Amino acid sequence: MRVPRATAASASFADLHRTDAPLLLPNAWDHASATAMARQGFQAIGTTSLAVAAAAGRPDGASATRDETLRLALTLGSQPFLLSVDAECGFSDDPDEVAQLARQLAAAGAVGINLEDALGPVARHVAKIAAVKSAVPALFVNARTDTYWLGEHGTAEHSTAETLDRLDAYQQAGADGVFVPGLTDAQEIAVLVERVDVPLNILYSPAGPTVVHLAELGVSRISLGSLLYRRALGAALEAVDAVRAGRTPSGRTPTYQEVESLAP
Template sequence: MTAFAELHHRDTPLLLPNAWDHASAAALAAQGFEAIGTTSLGVAAAAGLPDGAGATRDATLDLALRLGQGPYLLSVDAEGGFSDDPDEVAEAARELAAAGAVGINLEDGLGSVRLHVAKIAAVKAAVPGLFVNARTDTYWLGDGDEQETARRLGAYQQAGADGVFVPGLTDSTRIAALVKALDVPLNILYSPSGPAVTQLGDLGVRRVSLGSMLYRRALGAALETAADIRAGRTPSGSAPAYHQVEALSPRREA
């Protein structure tokens, strides 16, 4: 079992914050997070591209190349693998692993189960040590059908997924029932309106992701600060000093 996989088998769930650039990842690592994910929305928005449309393959690989050698374990949100060809998805996974990624998140977008199974199997065959977190969007994009969720996750487990992800699921009873039906760790997307991280751990959840929340809150804070200044108000909240942000970048030799 890899070091990253082991983080999914502890008594407390892995809280995985999601970064969108070098500074955000370095700042999170400085706060003691031993594993960090990327957020596809943050990567896409920073590049002026749509999220979830397979348009960010190059931007995602570029970010992985910059983050992959950091002092943390890196998991990459690869949307649906940036292709409907399992071989191309496997090649993207190879490149991400070569960049230093130890995990990959693959979403089904409520598309074909057979195709997603083929993608998972291709990635595991190409990079056996890469932790594949197979996401289903039955709650995120669909109506939360429990039987359909179980059907999809069962197929993804059989294909070799190391963990499964169900964003949008916040009901404690349904989470507990799903944990009991699974043979691999369950990943839940944190929601302010859902259970706290400790409660999710008590339910059996082994990984809690923050998704795009940090990116969106950072953007929201920037907008609030600009609005306060324009209105003649002193900005509220906190911000790291210039030298603290500068210190997040590797020092260059003279």
């Protein structure tokens, strides 16, 4: 029997988490950035909720950009790369509403979804994960815990223990992968790699382990999050400052024609 395209693409995305090298996932914010990254050879591309929120003039992580996130998925989902969507906490505390969003994202062509717990009740996040997997079994659910991103802990041991408790619950609920942004300690990363049964996703940090080191630790997926968007914004500010000061902006500047070529 022929495998539907969406299911085949989802399987391909899942397979990228189980190779000899970790999946390095750049995060885009519009058609041009996603297409440019795809042309650099990336098979899979994620979105970044910070950029989606910033472009709309809204705060990140406040469940305020459901429509914008879905529009971006509709723009990118038909492109020749595998798309994973950062959906914050699912933009709702109602598991059925999160499942409905997952259906819409999958229909748009997404093969993966990031769902963050924002340090809310474990049972609530478990219910969301289970609802999404029931509604769209092929969609790769990357269950994120914010114990290191938002948490305040007295000791590293406490952080690790709480993180493992949450990740274990999310795995049991059906998560295909788990994500721990903000964790940069190599020893703690190694502990999580040994203890979880699904691919572990770590957010790259210039202050943390290199991509090579993360690969050696056994990390399966390395996300860039909002880094590229923030770097692009920083480059724009540096360029305008240089022009205002009478200097020629430095750094790589794509030509007008190169940017035009990114259009469909």
